[in-house]
Amino acid sequence: MSEGNHSLVTEFVIVGFPGLQPEFYGLASAVLLIVYCCTLIGNVAVLILFATHNILHKPMYxxxxxxxxxxxxxxxTTLPKIIARYWFQAGAISFFGCFLQMYLVHYFGSVTSFLLLIMALDRYVAICFPLRYPMIIKNSTIHILNATAWIVAKACPLMMVIRAYPLPYCDSNTILQCFCDHISITKLACTDRAPYSFPAFVTAMVILLGPLVFIIFSYCSIIVAVLEIASPQGRLKTLSTCSGQLIIITLYYLPRCFIYLSSNIGIIFSTDLRIVIIMLYSLLPPMINPLIYCFKTKDIKQTLMKRFKKSTAP
Known part of the structure:
Protein backbone atom coordinates (compact mmCIF):
# COMPACT_ATOMS: atom_id res chain seq x y z
CA MET A 1 0.00 0.00 0.00
CA SER A 2 1.24 3.48 -0.82
CA GLU A 3 2.09 5.43 2.31
CA GLY A 4 1.39 8.86 0.84
CA ASN A 5 -2.23 8.51 -0.25
CA HIS A 6 -4.03 6.25 2.30
CA SER A 7 -5.27 3.98 -0.50
CA LEU A 8 -6.27 0.36 -0.15
CA VAL A 9 -5.37 -0.22 -3.79
CA THR A 10 -1.80 -1.38 -4.30
CA GLU A 11 -2.05 -2.07 -8.02
CA PHE A 12 -4.34 -1.41 -10.95
CA VAL A 13 -5.57 -3.79 -13.63
CA ILE A 14 -5.72 -2.55 -17.21
CA VAL A 15 -8.78 -4.09 -18.87
CA GLY A 16 -8.35 -2.71 -22.39
CA PHE A 17 -11.57 -3.19 -24.37
CA PRO A 18 -14.25 -4.34 -21.86
CA GLY A 19 -16.49 -5.92 -24.49
CA LEU A 20 -13.75 -7.97 -26.17
CA GLN A 21 -14.35 -11.71 -25.82
CA PRO A 22 -11.44 -13.91 -24.61
CA GLU A 23 -11.30 -15.82 -27.91
CA PHE A 24 -10.22 -12.59 -29.62
CA TYR A 25 -7.42 -11.74 -27.16
CA GLY A 26 -4.78 -13.36 -29.36
CA LEU A 27 -5.96 -11.44 -32.42
CA ALA A 28 -6.03 -8.14 -30.49
CA SER A 29 -2.50 -8.64 -29.17
CA ALA A 30 -1.25 -9.58 -32.67
CA VAL A 31 -2.79 -6.44 -34.21
CA LEU A 32 -1.32 -4.23 -31.48
CA LEU A 33 2.08 -5.90 -31.88
CA ILE A 34 2.00 -5.26 -35.64
CA VAL A 35 1.12 -1.61 -35.00
CA TYR A 36 4.02 -1.31 -32.55
CA CYS A 37 6.51 -2.99 -34.90
CA CYS A 38 5.41 -0.83 -37.85
CA THR A 39 5.72 2.27 -35.68
CA LEU A 40 9.24 1.34 -34.58
CA ILE A 41 10.43 0.34 -38.06
CA GLY A 42 9.03 3.43 -39.79
CA ASN A 43 10.27 5.94 -37.24
CA VAL A 44 13.68 4.31 -36.79
CA ALA A 45 14.09 4.41 -40.59
CA VAL A 46 13.47 8.18 -40.51
CA LEU A 47 16.01 8.52 -37.68
CA ILE A 48 18.62 6.61 -39.71
CA LEU A 49 17.97 8.76 -42.80
CA PHE A 50 18.43 11.90 -40.73
CA ALA A 51 21.63 10.61 -39.13
CA THR A 52 23.21 9.55 -42.42
CA HIS A 53 22.24 12.40 -44.78
CA ASN A 54 23.39 15.96 -44.13
CA ILE A 55 20.81 17.30 -46.61
CA LEU A 56 18.18 16.60 -43.97
CA HIS A 57 19.90 18.72 -41.32
CA LYS A 58 17.47 21.60 -41.84
CA PRO A 59 14.95 23.24 -39.49
CA MET A 60 11.87 21.38 -40.77
CA TYR A 61 13.56 17.99 -40.51
CA THR A 77 5.00 3.79 -23.06
CA THR A 78 1.55 2.50 -23.98
CA LEU A 79 1.67 -0.54 -26.28
CA PRO A 80 3.88 -3.16 -24.56
CA LYS A 81 1.63 -3.28 -21.48
CA ILE A 82 -1.66 -3.68 -23.37
CA ILE A 83 -0.02 -6.30 -25.64
CA ALA A 84 1.07 -8.22 -22.53
CA ARG A 85 -2.44 -7.89 -21.11
CA TYR A 86 -3.97 -9.71 -24.09
CA TRP A 87 -1.07 -12.04 -24.89
CA PHE A 88 -0.12 -13.19 -21.39
CA GLN A 89 -3.18 -12.00 -19.38
CA ALA A 90 -0.73 -9.71 -17.55
CA GLY A 91 -2.90 -6.64 -17.07
CA ALA A 92 -1.76 -5.76 -13.55
CA ILE A 93 0.38 -2.66 -13.12
CA SER A 94 1.77 -1.32 -9.85
CA PHE A 95 0.28 1.76 -8.21
CA PHE A 96 3.40 3.82 -8.90
CA GLY A 97 3.81 2.33 -12.37
CA CYS A 98 0.31 3.38 -13.36
CA PHE A 99 0.90 6.99 -12.33
CA LEU A 100 4.26 6.96 -14.11
CA GLN A 101 2.56 5.75 -17.27
CA MET A 102 -0.12 8.42 -16.83
CA TYR A 103 2.53 11.11 -16.58
CA LEU A 104 4.39 9.87 -19.67
CA VAL A 105 1.20 9.54 -21.74
CA HIS A 106 0.19 13.13 -21.08
CA TYR A 107 3.77 14.38 -21.31
CA PHE A 108 4.46 12.99 -24.78
CA GLY A 109 1.03 14.16 -25.92
CA SER A 110 1.89 17.69 -24.75
CA VAL A 111 5.31 17.56 -26.41
CA THR A 112 3.72 16.59 -29.72
CA SER A 113 1.22 19.45 -29.46
CA PHE A 114 4.00 22.00 -28.93
CA LEU A 115 6.13 20.50 -31.72
CA LEU A 116 3.22 20.84 -34.14
CA LEU A 117 3.03 24.50 -33.14
CA ILE A 118 6.72 24.89 -33.99
CA MET A 119 6.13 23.12 -37.31
CA ALA A 120 3.33 25.56 -38.13
CA LEU A 121 5.59 28.48 -37.17
CA ASP A 122 8.28 27.21 -39.55
CA ARG A 123 5.83 27.03 -42.48
CA TYR A 124 4.30 30.41 -41.57
CA VAL A 125 7.66 32.18 -41.71
CA ALA A 126 8.77 30.24 -44.81
CA ILE A 127 5.72 31.23 -46.86
CA CYS A 128 4.67 34.59 -45.41
CA PHE A 129 8.22 35.97 -44.93
CA PRO A 130 10.36 33.96 -47.38
CA LEU A 131 13.18 36.52 -47.62
CA ARG A 132 13.57 36.69 -43.86
CA TYR A 133 13.23 32.94 -43.32
CA PRO A 134 17.01 32.16 -43.28
CA MET A 135 17.56 34.90 -40.69
CA ILE A 136 14.61 33.97 -38.43
CA ILE A 137 14.50 30.17 -38.66
CA LYS A 138 17.97 28.74 -38.13
CA ASN A 139 18.97 25.31 -36.89
CA SER A 140 20.03 26.85 -33.60
CA THR A 141 16.66 28.60 -33.24
CA ILE A 142 14.78 25.35 -33.88
CA HIS A 143 16.97 23.48 -31.38
CA ILE A 144 16.09 26.07 -28.73
CA LEU A 145 12.36 25.93 -29.55
CA ASN A 146 12.34 22.12 -29.53
CA ALA A 147 14.19 21.99 -26.20
CA THR A 148 11.70 24.51 -24.79
CA ALA A 149 8.80 22.29 -25.93
CA TRP A 150 10.28 19.25 -24.16
CA ILE A 151 10.88 21.25 -20.96
CA VAL A 152 7.63 23.26 -20.80
CA ALA A 153 5.55 20.16 -21.54
CA LYS A 154 6.62 18.66 -18.18
CA ALA A 155 4.62 21.12 -16.10
CA CYS A 156 0.98 20.25 -16.80
CA PRO A 157 1.28 16.43 -16.67
CA LEU A 158 3.29 16.75 -13.46
CA MET A 159 0.57 18.91 -11.93
CA MET A 160 -2.07 16.35 -12.94
CA VAL A 161 -0.11 13.52 -11.28
CA ILE A 162 0.57 15.53 -8.12
CA ARG A 163 -3.16 16.24 -7.73
CA ALA A 164 -4.33 12.71 -8.58
CA TYR A 165 -1.75 10.62 -6.68
CA PRO A 166 -2.85 11.54 -3.11
CA LEU A 167 -6.53 10.74 -3.76
CA PRO A 168 -7.91 7.74 -1.84
CA TYR A 169 -8.30 4.66 -4.03
CA CYS A 170 -10.16 2.17 -1.88
CA ASP A 171 -12.59 0.24 -4.06
CA SER A 172 -12.22 -0.80 -7.69
CA ASN A 173 -8.77 -0.99 -9.25
CA THR A 174 -9.99 -1.85 -12.76
CA ILE A 175 -9.00 0.65 -15.45
CA LEU A 176 -11.38 0.61 -18.43
CA GLN A 177 -8.76 1.80 -20.88
CA CYS A 178 -5.70 0.45 -22.71
CA PHE A 179 -3.33 2.54 -20.62
CA CYS A 180 -3.36 4.65 -17.47
CA ASP A 181 -4.57 8.18 -18.12
CA HIS A 182 -5.92 10.90 -15.86
CA ILE A 183 -9.62 10.31 -16.46
CA SER A 184 -9.42 6.54 -16.10
CA ILE A 185 -7.47 6.75 -12.84
CA THR A 186 -9.37 9.55 -11.08
CA LYS A 187 -12.70 7.83 -11.86
CA LEU A 188 -11.60 5.15 -9.39
CA ALA A 189 -11.00 7.57 -6.52
CA CYS A 190 -13.28 7.25 -3.49
CA THR A 191 -14.07 10.94 -3.46
CA ASP A 192 -15.77 13.62 -5.50
CA ARG A 193 -13.60 13.94 -8.60
CA ALA A 194 -15.14 17.21 -9.83
CA PRO A 195 -12.55 19.44 -8.09
CA TYR A 196 -9.82 17.41 -9.84
CA SER A 197 -11.39 16.70 -13.21
CA PHE A 198 -12.29 20.30 -14.09
CA PRO A 199 -8.74 21.71 -13.65
CA ALA A 200 -7.44 18.72 -15.62
CA PHE A 201 -9.95 19.45 -18.39
CA VAL A 202 -8.92 23.11 -18.46
CA THR A 203 -5.25 22.06 -18.60
CA ALA A 204 -5.96 19.68 -21.49
CA MET A 205 -7.82 22.41 -23.37
CA VAL A 206 -4.95 24.88 -22.89
CA ILE A 207 -2.39 22.35 -24.15
CA LEU A 208 -4.66 21.30 -27.01
CA LEU A 209 -6.34 24.54 -28.06
CA GLY A 210 -3.49 26.97 -27.27
CA PRO A 211 -1.19 25.62 -30.01
CA LEU A 212 -4.21 24.91 -32.23
CA VAL A 213 -5.25 28.59 -32.21
CA PHE A 214 -1.82 29.63 -33.48
CA ILE A 215 -1.78 26.77 -36.01
CA ILE A 216 -5.14 27.89 -37.42
CA PHE A 217 -3.92 31.50 -37.54
CA SER A 218 -0.68 30.51 -39.28
CA TYR A 219 -2.37 28.41 -41.95
CA CYS A 220 -5.03 31.06 -42.57
CA SER A 221 -2.17 33.51 -43.13
CA ILE A 222 -0.48 30.97 -45.41
CA ILE A 223 -3.68 30.60 -47.48
CA VAL A 224 -3.94 34.37 -47.85
CA ALA A 225 -0.29 34.56 -48.93
CA VAL A 226 -0.75 31.70 -51.41
CA LEU A 227 -3.81 33.34 -52.98
CA GLU A 228 -1.66 36.40 -53.73
CA ILE A 229 0.64 34.30 -55.92
CA ALA A 230 -0.28 34.97 -59.54
CA SER A 231 0.75 31.64 -61.04
CA PRO A 232 -1.52 28.61 -60.39
CA GLN A 233 1.57 26.41 -60.55
CA GLY A 234 3.23 28.61 -57.93
CA ARG A 235 0.21 28.32 -55.65
CA LEU A 236 0.15 24.54 -55.94
CA LYS A 237 3.89 24.27 -55.36
CA THR A 238 3.70 26.45 -52.26
CA LEU A 239 0.73 24.57 -50.84
CA SER A 240 2.44 21.24 -51.49
CA THR A 241 5.16 22.22 -49.00
CA CYS A 242 2.47 22.31 -46.29
CA SER A 243 0.41 19.27 -47.26
CA GLY A 244 2.31 16.77 -45.13
CA GLN A 245 2.23 19.00 -42.08
CA LEU A 246 -1.50 19.63 -42.52
CA ILE A 247 -2.21 15.89 -42.63
CA ILE A 248 -0.16 15.30 -39.46
CA ILE A 249 -1.83 18.20 -37.64
CA THR A 250 -5.31 17.06 -38.69
CA LEU A 251 -4.66 13.47 -37.53
CA TYR A 252 -3.52 14.78 -34.15
CA TYR A 253 -6.05 17.52 -33.36
CA LEU A 254 -9.34 16.66 -35.07
CA PRO A 255 -10.23 13.43 -33.22
CA ARG A 256 -8.94 14.79 -29.90
CA CYS A 257 -11.10 17.91 -30.17
CA PHE A 258 -14.06 15.72 -31.13
CA ILE A 259 -13.66 13.46 -28.08
CA TYR A 260 -13.02 16.28 -25.59
CA LEU A 261 -15.86 18.46 -26.82
CA SER A 262 -18.41 15.67 -27.34
CA SER A 263 -18.02 14.52 -23.75
CA ASN A 264 -18.85 18.03 -22.56
CA ILE A 265 -21.88 18.66 -24.76
CA GLY A 266 -23.71 15.45 -23.87
CA ILE A 267 -22.71 13.11 -26.73
CA ILE A 268 -22.32 9.67 -25.18
CA PHE A 269 -20.34 6.79 -26.68
CA SER A 270 -20.22 3.22 -25.50
CA THR A 271 -17.11 2.44 -23.48
CA ASP A 272 -15.66 0.21 -26.18
CA LEU A 273 -16.28 2.72 -28.98
CA ARG A 274 -14.71 5.52 -26.96
CA ILE A 275 -11.62 3.40 -26.25
CA VAL A 276 -11.35 2.42 -29.94
CA ILE A 277 -11.46 6.10 -30.99
CA ILE A 278 -8.84 7.04 -28.37
CA MET A 279 -6.56 4.20 -29.47
CA LEU A 280 -6.96 5.14 -33.14
CA TYR A 281 -5.97 8.77 -32.64
CA SER A 282 -3.23 7.83 -30.16
CA LEU A 283 -1.51 5.01 -32.05
CA LEU A 284 -2.24 5.40 -35.76
CA PRO A 285 -0.48 8.79 -36.25
CA PRO A 286 2.89 7.49 -34.91
CA MET A 287 2.58 4.59 -37.35
CA ILE A 288 1.38 6.65 -40.33
CA ASN A 289 3.57 9.74 -39.86
CA PRO A 290 6.75 8.14 -41.31
CA LEU A 291 4.83 7.44 -44.54
CA ILE A 292 3.70 11.06 -44.63
CA TYR A 293 7.28 12.25 -44.08
CA CYS A 294 8.52 10.01 -46.91
CA PHE A 295 5.87 10.76 -49.51
CA LYS A 296 4.99 14.37 -48.69
CA THR A 297 8.42 15.77 -47.83
CA LYS A 298 10.59 16.53 -50.85
CA ASP A 299 14.09 15.98 -49.44
CA ILE A 300 13.19 12.77 -47.59
CA LYS A 301 11.45 11.39 -50.68
CA GLN A 302 14.45 12.22 -52.90
CA THR A 303 16.85 10.67 -50.37
CA LEU A 304 14.81 7.48 -50.29
CA MET A 305 14.66 7.33 -54.09
CA LYS A 306 18.45 7.70 -54.34
CA ARG A 307 19.00 4.93 -51.80
CA PHE A 308 16.53 2.69 -53.62
CA LYS A 309 18.22 3.28 -56.98
CA LYS A 310 21.63 2.50 -55.47
CA SER A 311 20.38 -0.71 -53.91
CA THR A 312 18.78 -1.90 -57.18
CA ALA A 313 21.64 -0.86 -59.47
CA PRO A 314 23.58 -3.85 -60.97
Whole structure:
Protein backbone atom coordinates (compact mmCIF):
# COMPACT_ATOMS: atom_id res chain seq x y z
CA MET A 1 0.00 0.00 0.00
CA SER A 2 1.24 3.48 -0.82
CA GLU A 3 2.09 5.43 2.31
CA GLY A 4 1.39 8.86 0.84
CA ASN A 5 -2.23 8.51 -0.25
CA HIS A 6 -4.03 6.25 2.30
CA SER A 7 -5.27 3.98 -0.50
CA LEU A 8 -6.27 0.36 -0.15
CA VAL A 9 -5.37 -0.22 -3.79
CA THR A 10 -1.80 -1.38 -4.30
CA GLU A 11 -2.05 -2.07 -8.02
CA PHE A 12 -4.34 -1.41 -10.95
CA VAL A 13 -5.57 -3.79 -13.63
CA ILE A 14 -5.72 -2.55 -17.21
CA VAL A 15 -8.78 -4.09 -18.87
CA GLY A 16 -8.35 -2.71 -22.39
CA PHE A 17 -11.57 -3.19 -24.37
CA PRO A 18 -14.25 -4.34 -21.86
CA GLY A 19 -16.49 -5.92 -24.49
CA LEU A 20 -13.75 -7.97 -26.17
CA GLN A 21 -14.35 -11.71 -25.82
CA PRO A 22 -11.44 -13.91 -24.61
CA GLU A 23 -11.30 -15.82 -27.91
CA PHE A 24 -10.22 -12.59 -29.62
CA TYR A 25 -7.42 -11.74 -27.16
CA GLY A 26 -4.78 -13.36 -29.36
CA LEU A 27 -5.96 -11.44 -32.42
CA ALA A 28 -6.03 -8.14 -30.49
CA SER A 29 -2.50 -8.64 -29.17
CA ALA A 30 -1.25 -9.58 -32.67
CA VAL A 31 -2.79 -6.44 -34.21
CA LEU A 32 -1.32 -4.23 -31.48
CA LEU A 33 2.08 -5.90 -31.88
CA ILE A 34 2.00 -5.26 -35.64
CA VAL A 35 1.12 -1.61 -35.00
CA TYR A 36 4.02 -1.31 -32.55
CA CYS A 37 6.51 -2.99 -34.90
CA CYS A 38 5.41 -0.83 -37.85
CA THR A 39 5.72 2.27 -35.68
CA LEU A 40 9.24 1.34 -34.58
CA ILE A 41 10.43 0.34 -38.06
CA GLY A 42 9.03 3.43 -39.79
CA ASN A 43 10.27 5.94 -37.24
CA VAL A 44 13.68 4.31 -36.79
CA ALA A 45 14.09 4.41 -40.59
CA VAL A 46 13.47 8.18 -40.51
CA LEU A 47 16.01 8.52 -37.68
CA ILE A 48 18.62 6.61 -39.71
CA LEU A 49 17.97 8.76 -42.80
CA PHE A 50 18.43 11.90 -40.73
CA ALA A 51 21.63 10.61 -39.13
CA THR A 52 23.21 9.55 -42.42
CA HIS A 53 22.24 12.40 -44.78
CA ASN A 54 23.39 15.96 -44.13
CA ILE A 55 20.81 17.30 -46.61
CA LEU A 56 18.18 16.60 -43.97
CA HIS A 57 19.90 18.72 -41.32
CA LYS A 58 17.47 21.60 -41.84
CA PRO A 59 14.95 23.24 -39.49
CA MET A 60 11.87 21.38 -40.77
CA TYR A 61 13.56 17.99 -40.51
CA UNK A 62 14.88 18.75 -37.03
CA UNK A 63 11.26 19.31 -35.98
CA UNK A 64 10.27 16.04 -37.67
CA UNK A 65 13.13 14.29 -35.83
CA UNK A 66 11.71 15.45 -32.51
CA UNK A 67 8.23 14.29 -33.53
CA UNK A 68 9.69 10.89 -34.40
CA UNK A 69 11.30 10.58 -30.96
CA UNK A 70 8.07 11.63 -29.23
CA UNK A 71 6.02 9.13 -31.28
CA UNK A 72 8.39 6.25 -30.51
CA UNK A 73 8.46 7.04 -26.79
CA UNK A 74 4.66 7.40 -26.61
CA UNK A 75 4.10 4.06 -28.36
CA UNK A 76 6.70 2.37 -26.15
CA THR A 77 5.00 3.79 -23.06
CA THR A 78 1.55 2.50 -23.98
CA LEU A 79 1.67 -0.54 -26.28
CA PRO A 80 3.88 -3.16 -24.56
CA LYS A 81 1.63 -3.28 -21.48
CA ILE A 82 -1.66 -3.68 -23.37
CA ILE A 83 -0.02 -6.30 -25.64
CA ALA A 84 1.07 -8.22 -22.53
CA ARG A 85 -2.44 -7.89 -21.11
CA TYR A 86 -3.97 -9.71 -24.09
CA TRP A 87 -1.07 -12.04 -24.89
CA PHE A 88 -0.12 -13.19 -21.39
CA GLN A 89 -3.18 -12.00 -19.38
CA ALA A 90 -0.73 -9.71 -17.55
CA GLY A 91 -2.90 -6.64 -17.07
CA ALA A 92 -1.76 -5.76 -13.55
CA ILE A 93 0.38 -2.66 -13.12
CA SER A 94 1.77 -1.32 -9.85
CA PHE A 95 0.28 1.76 -8.21
CA PHE A 96 3.40 3.82 -8.90
CA GLY A 97 3.81 2.33 -12.37
CA CYS A 98 0.31 3.38 -13.36
CA PHE A 99 0.90 6.99 -12.33
CA LEU A 100 4.26 6.96 -14.11
CA GLN A 101 2.56 5.75 -17.27
CA MET A 102 -0.12 8.42 -16.83
CA TYR A 103 2.53 11.11 -16.58
CA LEU A 104 4.39 9.87 -19.67
CA VAL A 105 1.20 9.54 -21.74
CA HIS A 106 0.19 13.13 -21.08
CA TYR A 107 3.77 14.38 -21.31
CA PHE A 108 4.46 12.99 -24.78
CA GLY A 109 1.03 14.16 -25.92
CA SER A 110 1.89 17.69 -24.75
CA VAL A 111 5.31 17.56 -26.41
CA THR A 112 3.72 16.59 -29.72
CA SER A 113 1.22 19.45 -29.46
CA PHE A 114 4.00 22.00 -28.93
CA LEU A 115 6.13 20.50 -31.72
CA LEU A 116 3.22 20.84 -34.14
CA LEU A 117 3.03 24.50 -33.14
CA ILE A 118 6.72 24.89 -33.99
CA MET A 119 6.13 23.12 -37.31
CA ALA A 120 3.33 25.56 -38.13
CA LEU A 121 5.59 28.48 -37.17
CA ASP A 122 8.28 27.21 -39.55
CA ARG A 123 5.83 27.03 -42.48
CA TYR A 124 4.30 30.41 -41.57
CA VAL A 125 7.66 32.18 -41.71
CA ALA A 126 8.77 30.24 -44.81
CA ILE A 127 5.72 31.23 -46.86
CA CYS A 128 4.67 34.59 -45.41
CA PHE A 129 8.22 35.97 -44.93
CA PRO A 130 10.36 33.96 -47.38
CA LEU A 131 13.18 36.52 -47.62
CA ARG A 132 13.57 36.69 -43.86
CA TYR A 133 13.23 32.94 -43.32
CA PRO A 134 17.01 32.16 -43.28
CA MET A 135 17.56 34.90 -40.69
CA ILE A 136 14.61 33.97 -38.43
CA ILE A 137 14.50 30.17 -38.66
CA LYS A 138 17.97 28.74 -38.13
CA ASN A 139 18.97 25.31 -36.89
CA SER A 140 20.03 26.85 -33.60
CA THR A 141 16.66 28.60 -33.24
CA ILE A 142 14.78 25.35 -33.88
CA HIS A 143 16.97 23.48 -31.38
CA ILE A 144 16.09 26.07 -28.73
CA LEU A 145 12.36 25.93 -29.55
CA ASN A 146 12.34 22.12 -29.53
CA ALA A 147 14.19 21.99 -26.20
CA THR A 148 11.70 24.51 -24.79
CA ALA A 149 8.80 22.29 -25.93
CA TRP A 150 10.28 19.25 -24.16
CA ILE A 151 10.88 21.25 -20.96
CA VAL A 152 7.63 23.26 -20.80
CA ALA A 153 5.55 20.16 -21.54
CA LYS A 154 6.62 18.66 -18.18
CA ALA A 155 4.62 21.12 -16.10
CA CYS A 156 0.98 20.25 -16.80
CA PRO A 157 1.28 16.43 -16.67
CA LEU A 158 3.29 16.75 -13.46
CA MET A 159 0.57 18.91 -11.93
CA MET A 160 -2.07 16.35 -12.94
CA VAL A 161 -0.11 13.52 -11.28
CA ILE A 162 0.57 15.53 -8.12
CA ARG A 163 -3.16 16.24 -7.73
CA ALA A 164 -4.33 12.71 -8.58
CA TYR A 165 -1.75 10.62 -6.68
CA PRO A 166 -2.85 11.54 -3.11
CA LEU A 167 -6.53 10.74 -3.76
CA PRO A 168 -7.91 7.74 -1.84
CA TYR A 169 -8.30 4.66 -4.03
CA CYS A 170 -10.16 2.17 -1.88
CA ASP A 171 -12.59 0.24 -4.06
CA SER A 172 -12.22 -0.80 -7.69
CA ASN A 173 -8.77 -0.99 -9.25
CA THR A 174 -9.99 -1.85 -12.76
CA ILE A 175 -9.00 0.65 -15.45
CA LEU A 176 -11.38 0.61 -18.43
CA GLN A 177 -8.76 1.80 -20.88
CA CYS A 178 -5.70 0.45 -22.71
CA PHE A 179 -3.33 2.54 -20.62
CA CYS A 180 -3.36 4.65 -17.47
CA ASP A 181 -4.57 8.18 -18.12
CA HIS A 182 -5.92 10.90 -15.86
CA ILE A 183 -9.62 10.31 -16.46
CA SER A 184 -9.42 6.54 -16.10
CA ILE A 185 -7.47 6.75 -12.84
CA THR A 186 -9.37 9.55 -11.08
CA LYS A 187 -12.70 7.83 -11.86
CA LEU A 188 -11.60 5.15 -9.39
CA ALA A 189 -11.00 7.57 -6.52
CA CYS A 190 -13.28 7.25 -3.49
CA THR A 191 -14.07 10.94 -3.46
CA ASP A 192 -15.77 13.62 -5.50
CA ARG A 193 -13.60 13.94 -8.60
CA ALA A 194 -15.14 17.21 -9.83
CA PRO A 195 -12.55 19.44 -8.09
CA TYR A 196 -9.82 17.41 -9.84
CA SER A 197 -11.39 16.70 -13.21
CA PHE A 198 -12.29 20.30 -14.09
CA PRO A 199 -8.74 21.71 -13.65
CA ALA A 200 -7.44 18.72 -15.62
CA PHE A 201 -9.95 19.45 -18.39
CA VAL A 202 -8.92 23.11 -18.46
CA THR A 203 -5.25 22.06 -18.60
CA ALA A 204 -5.96 19.68 -21.49
CA MET A 205 -7.82 22.41 -23.37
CA VAL A 206 -4.95 24.88 -22.89
CA ILE A 207 -2.39 22.35 -24.15
CA LEU A 208 -4.66 21.30 -27.01
CA LEU A 209 -6.34 24.54 -28.06
CA GLY A 210 -3.49 26.97 -27.27
CA PRO A 211 -1.19 25.62 -30.01
CA LEU A 212 -4.21 24.91 -32.23
CA VAL A 213 -5.25 28.59 -32.21
CA PHE A 214 -1.82 29.63 -33.48
CA ILE A 215 -1.78 26.77 -36.01
CA ILE A 216 -5.14 27.89 -37.42
CA PHE A 217 -3.92 31.50 -37.54
CA SER A 218 -0.68 30.51 -39.28
CA TYR A 219 -2.37 28.41 -41.95
CA CYS A 220 -5.03 31.06 -42.57
CA SER A 221 -2.17 33.51 -43.13
CA ILE A 222 -0.48 30.97 -45.41
CA ILE A 223 -3.68 30.60 -47.48
CA VAL A 224 -3.94 34.37 -47.85
CA ALA A 225 -0.29 34.56 -48.93
CA VAL A 226 -0.75 31.70 -51.41
CA LEU A 227 -3.81 33.34 -52.98
CA GLU A 228 -1.66 36.40 -53.73
CA ILE A 229 0.64 34.30 -55.92
CA ALA A 230 -0.28 34.97 -59.54
CA SER A 231 0.75 31.64 -61.04
CA PRO A 232 -1.52 28.61 -60.39
CA GLN A 233 1.57 26.41 -60.55
CA GLY A 234 3.23 28.61 -57.93
CA ARG A 235 0.21 28.32 -55.65
CA LEU A 236 0.15 24.54 -55.94
CA LYS A 237 3.89 24.27 -55.36
CA THR A 238 3.70 26.45 -52.26
CA LEU A 239 0.73 24.57 -50.84
CA SER A 240 2.44 21.24 -51.49
CA THR A 241 5.16 22.22 -49.00
CA CYS A 242 2.47 22.31 -46.29
CA SER A 243 0.41 19.27 -47.26
CA GLY A 244 2.31 16.77 -45.13
CA GLN A 245 2.23 19.00 -42.08
CA LEU A 246 -1.50 19.63 -42.52
CA ILE A 247 -2.21 15.89 -42.63
CA ILE A 248 -0.16 15.30 -39.46
CA ILE A 249 -1.83 18.20 -37.64
CA THR A 250 -5.31 17.06 -38.69
CA LEU A 251 -4.66 13.47 -37.53
CA TYR A 252 -3.52 14.78 -34.15
CA TYR A 253 -6.05 17.52 -33.36
CA LEU A 254 -9.34 16.66 -35.07
CA PRO A 255 -10.23 13.43 -33.22
CA ARG A 256 -8.94 14.79 -29.90
CA CYS A 257 -11.10 17.91 -30.17
CA PHE A 258 -14.06 15.72 -31.13
CA ILE A 259 -13.66 13.46 -28.08
CA TYR A 260 -13.02 16.28 -25.59
CA LEU A 261 -15.86 18.46 -26.82
CA SER A 262 -18.41 15.67 -27.34
CA SER A 263 -18.02 14.52 -23.75
CA ASN A 264 -18.85 18.03 -22.56
CA ILE A 265 -21.88 18.66 -24.76
CA GLY A 266 -23.71 15.45 -23.87
CA ILE A 267 -22.71 13.11 -26.73
CA ILE A 268 -22.32 9.67 -25.18
CA PHE A 269 -20.34 6.79 -26.68
CA SER A 270 -20.22 3.22 -25.50
CA THR A 271 -17.11 2.44 -23.48
CA ASP A 272 -15.66 0.21 -26.18
CA LEU A 273 -16.28 2.72 -28.98
CA ARG A 274 -14.71 5.52 -26.96
CA ILE A 275 -11.62 3.40 -26.25
CA VAL A 276 -11.35 2.42 -29.94
CA ILE A 277 -11.46 6.10 -30.99
CA ILE A 278 -8.84 7.04 -28.37
CA MET A 279 -6.56 4.20 -29.47
CA LEU A 280 -6.96 5.14 -33.14
CA TYR A 281 -5.97 8.77 -32.64
CA SER A 282 -3.23 7.83 -30.16
CA LEU A 283 -1.51 5.01 -32.05
CA LEU A 284 -2.24 5.40 -35.76
CA PRO A 285 -0.48 8.79 -36.25
CA PRO A 286 2.89 7.49 -34.91
CA MET A 287 2.58 4.59 -37.35
CA ILE A 288 1.38 6.65 -40.33
CA ASN A 289 3.57 9.74 -39.86
CA PRO A 290 6.75 8.14 -41.31
CA LEU A 291 4.83 7.44 -44.54
CA ILE A 292 3.70 11.06 -44.63
CA TYR A 293 7.28 12.25 -44.08
CA CYS A 294 8.52 10.01 -46.91
CA PHE A 295 5.87 10.76 -49.51
CA LYS A 296 4.99 14.37 -48.69
CA THR A 297 8.42 15.77 -47.83
CA LYS A 298 10.59 16.53 -50.85
CA ASP A 299 14.09 15.98 -49.44
CA ILE A 300 13.19 12.77 -47.59
CA LYS A 301 11.45 11.39 -50.68
CA GLN A 302 14.45 12.22 -52.90
CA THR A 303 16.85 10.67 -50.37
CA LEU A 304 14.81 7.48 -50.29
CA MET A 305 14.66 7.33 -54.09
CA LYS A 306 18.45 7.70 -54.34
CA ARG A 307 19.00 4.93 -51.80
CA PHE A 308 16.53 2.69 -53.62
CA LYS A 309 18.22 3.28 -56.98
CA LYS A 310 21.63 2.50 -55.47
CA SER A 311 20.38 -0.71 -53.91
CA THR A 312 18.78 -1.90 -57.18
CA ALA A 313 21.64 -0.86 -59.47
CA PRO A 314 23.58 -3.85 -60.97
Missing amino acids: IIILNLVVSDVLFST
